[in-house]
Structure formats: structure tokens, C-alpha cells
Amino acid sequence: MPLKLTLKPGERVIVAGAVITNGPTVAHLQIENRVPLLRQRDILTEAEATTPCKKIYLVIQLMYIGGGLTSELAQVYWELVRDVLDAAPSTNDLISEISAYIVDLSFYPALKVAKKLIYYEEELLDYATKLG
Numbered sequence: 784m785p786l787k788l789t790l791k792p793g794e795r796v797i798v799a800g801a802v803i804t805n806g807p808t809v810a811h812l813q814i815e816n817r818v819p820l821l822r823q824r825d826i827l828t829e830a831e832a833t834t835p836c837k838k839i840y841l842v843i844q845l846m847y848i849g850g851g852l853t854s855e856l857a858q859v860y861w862e863l864v865r866d867v868l869d870a871a872p873s874t875n876d877l878i879s880e881i882s883a884y885i886v887d888l889s890f891y892p893a894l895k896v897a898k899k900l901i902y903y904e905e906e907l908l909d910y911a912t913k914l915g
Contacts, residue, residue: 786814797821800848819848835867836904840897847890
């Protein structure tokens with residue numbers, strides 16, 4: 784079943800590793816086969832990956848849109864996970880769920896849970912800031 788996308792003017796999308804930016808009008812695309820795809824709202828750039836959990840998301844994003852689980856990406860991922868778990872053990876459940884998806888090579892579901900991890904990290908940072 785094809786995936787139908789409607790892109791707003793100027794909206795970006797990554798399809799099979801290619802970054803596509805829509806022109807000045809609305810565009811309708813139909814993706815006929817199964818390829819890695821990320822809409823603009825789900826794309827995180829390297830410059831935006833400013834926290835440990837955002838870096839985890841970025842690594843998973845590279846796995847998803849790139850060549851899959853390479854030894855280099857796996858090493859970076861597990862180092863980041865270790866650092867996050869050391870700093871915030873309460874992230875264990877989310878990280879365990881993400882890691883299970885990665886081991887299963889299910890990168891898109893891992894991204895969805897990694898987004899929850901980012902929100903949780905923001906909550907922790909906000910709470911720590913309030914404590915002062």
C-alpha cells in the first residue's frame with residue numbers, strides 16, 4: 784500500500800537517505816515502495832543534538848536513514864547509553880525499549896521511543912533547574 788505525503792511549502796523530508804525540500808507550493812507525493820522516510824518534524828540535525836538524549840536520537844536516525852547498524856554507530860550508541868544511564872538511572876526503561884528495537888534492527892520504532900526519551904530528559908533538566 785503506497786504512502787501518500789502532502790508537503791507544505793518549504794517542508795523537508797528524507798526519503799531513502801535523500802533530503803528533499805519542497806518548493807513554494809504544496810506538493811503531493813506517493814511513495815510506492817518501502818524506504819526509510821522521515822518528515823521534517825522528526826529530523827534532528829547534528830547542530831540540534833545538544834544533549835545526550837538528542838545525540839542518542841541522532842545516532843538512531845543515522846542508523847535508520849543510513850546503512851543500518853554499523854560497528855561505528857553501535858559503539859557511539861552504547862557509549863551514549865552508558866553515559867545517560869550513569870547520569871540518570873531513571874531512563875532505564877526507555878533505553879531498554881530503544882535498545883531492544885535496535886538489536887531487532889527496528890530503527891523507526893526506536894526513533895519514536897527516543898523522542899519520548901528526549902521529552903523525559905527535558906523534564907529532568909527542567910526539574911534540576913528549578914531545584915537550583
